[in-house]
Amino acid sequence: MEASAARLRPILMTAITTAAGAVPLILATGGAGAETRFVIGIVVLTGILVATFFTLLVIPVVYSLLARHTNSPEFVARKLEQQLAEENTVEFKKLG
Secondary structure, three states: OHHHHHHHHHHHHHHHHHHHHHHHHHHOOOOOOHHHHHHHHHHHHHHHHHHHHHHHHHHHHHHHHHOOOOOOHHHHHHHHHHHHHHHHHHHHHHHO
16 A cells, blocks of 8 residues: 555656647547547547556555455565574574
8 A cells, every 4th residue: 555655646647648648639620530539539538547547546455455364575584584593493402
């Protein structure tokens, strides 16, 4: 969840600039291919909005649900180091 807060500004800046780039396609009313440009602009704008929604809301929620019962890499590393230290202590006692 901390990563979402740290990445919010760059994600929103990218989404807004891309959406702003689609606005001229949507507003183009005259000339050859105006209907096609309008449709492409709508598709781009909708895609950016949906992708931003998924990036900011759906993906972090799904990740937190799936990773609920897992441990962080730091926790696993500490646990492994602790087990290794215990094994070394047992080996040392056997030798001593």
